[in-house]
Amino acid sequence: MIKFPIYLDYSATTPVDPRVAAKMIPYLTEKFGNPASRSHSYGWEAEKAVEDAREEVAQLVNADSKEIIWTSGATESNNLAIKGAANFYQGKGKHLITMKTEHKAVLDTMRELERVGFEVTYLDPLENGLIDLAKFKAALRADTIVVSIMYVNNEIGVIQPIEEIGEICRDKGIIFHVDAAQATGKVAFDLNKLKVDLMSFSAHKTYGPKGIGALYVRRKPRVRLEAQMHGGGHERGLRSGTLATHQIVGMGEAFRIARTEMATENERIRMLRDRLWNGLSGIEEVVLNGDMEQRVAHNLNVSFAFVEGESLIMAIKDVAVSSGSACTSASLEPSYVLRALGRPDELAHSSIRFTIGRFTTEEEIDYTIDLLRNKIGKLRELSPLWEMHQEGIDLNTVQWAAH
């Protein structure tokens, strides 16, 4: 039995794994203490749960639990890492480097820093979405203090060469931050080996609850940050505020499950993704966005030429996916990520992001393929552009009349 709409939007958020929910519930009922309460067992019990979870998060990425700082989510982690490092090290320089395809949590934070006098270089990716290392090296300056590059892109799923970037940054004494919100449970990595100084994590992209994330802050060599939230001095003074115990417990359990099941799970998901791509690539004029090799198994981002993305989304209501237009306001803007890859607006508009996860079934994939084939055919029948294309007219040569 398929449950509709079929959820293929695991990069937006994931369901909480039932094992995670089960582990959280006692901390919402009888174990409700404030972990900062030092005078009674309710507090001690909560504190222990928080520390156990910290250990689980650290283990997934092979860090020391003392290097894990709880936050309310990856957006806060990104803000704390970038603003915190930029403010702390501003005596050394004013320049930061990132990519145009980063998440808004990084890009908007960079914009905030520009407002207060920092300078930021936004690198264009290669056509496949990966960083151009030569361009990156050329962008480095004597006053570069922070580099922020995401591990896995949320829209196109490409995996950036974090190891190489880390080597370059460490060599020059530049703080290297990585947004790994989309990487945990999908890419295996080891912070003992990677030369990453700061790394952002999210629970709700890895089958944990929303409202909780973490920031990895390297101890050797020691990385310093200026706190962005002040108060009771929680989290070694880096992030004040009562810790949400049940959410932290949930993140710990989610990361434990990721550690133990990632290898087999990713194989299964890769199979489903390949099945989906096999089914869709048979449709005419279909373009894959982002590198297919350097890519997580969960993601397929496809543009269906001659189909308008919004109409397609409406036509495939049985499937919950994201389109390439970020409709945050009344105006439809094509995805800035796809634009940065050099995709024309029409193709960016007609893109769909399918993200597969733990609870996706083969049956759901097959249903999705049939639905897409059928609806795209129908939508194209209605499209005069498709008709012209079929007749062999190169649309780029057409002189459109202005009205």
Added chain:
Amino acid sequence: MFAPTYFDHNATTPLDARVLDAMLPYLQTRYGNASSRHEYGRTARSAIDTARQQVAAAVGAHPTEIIFTSGGSEANNLFIRGTAATLRPACVAVSAIEHPCVREPAKELVRQGWRLHEIAVDANGVINTDDYALALAEPARLISIMLANNETGVLQDIPALAAQAREYGGGAWFHSDAVQALGKLPLDFRALNASGVHALTVSSHKIYGPQGAAALVLDKRLDLRPLISGGGQERNLRSGTENVAAIVGFGVACELATQQLRDEAPRQMRLREKLESGLAATGATIFGRAATRLPNTTFFAVADIDGETLVAQLDRAGFAVASGSACSSVSPAPSRTLMAMGVEMNVARGAVRISVGRGNSEEDVERFLQAFGETIVKLKSMAALAA
């Protein structure tokens, strides 16, 4: 399992079972990201909208005046740092008894060129009006005074203070941390706003809701910079994927708090009176007793008895209470609130806080007083032996 009697509701409260029921679907089947436009996303968005209305109704505000944050500390930081970022450095005035999540961001502003005026309180913990007038004369551009103190429960006359700031001040933005007030007193942002209060902080986990959700109730005329950027949620004042389950829980907790306030406030007040007459009989000093206080909070000390030791003994006897020291480090420092009230150091070191809540009964108080009496006798005889 033996569960100690919980007398620490100002630290955090147990989750109401009805709140949990409302939250569970959002931890199970309704898992969408509220920014997604498909059915899962729309379900999440509409749940947040409902919660926003519930929170707004509980504090007498319009739903568009509610900015959800991850907690009270974040909301207080957002007000102080976010407002300061739009102003030229001037004077920031906060009371001497504020929670650290108000005091610390205010102190941070000093590094950016601001002057900090810590407004003195009297022996009862009430704002000293002369010193407040001095702060207004600075003139203070940002003012933050808590509605109810977390340790003593002492209330400030916020409408009068805000009105005074508007009349004699230099056009200050006035904020009040109402985290301890929500659910224990009626709150009406509309009326407070009319007196000159521009923002309030309220939090979920102090009102039988989950940890991880709170709100800054904000007059929309206020201009402020976000602390957390990227995504544009919460009118661009607080980015990040919404914590749907916690927000839903906060909404329901607000609704329940309003429903229960009329019965619970006087009931808890009776419990506290019983408690305090028992404590006073053992010679305990009750701090702020002459002031208007929250109905549920009592902060006291027994001469020559160390608060930490007392709290540990009470824990053994099955009562979870709080000590009055901010024991965030190895050496417990005496309560800053008591220091500001001019309480002697040796008395302040004995401070213990009891904050009762919905789950406490008269019998709990009776059992406590019995155990307390025995503990005091024991500690005093131990002290006598040691002497």
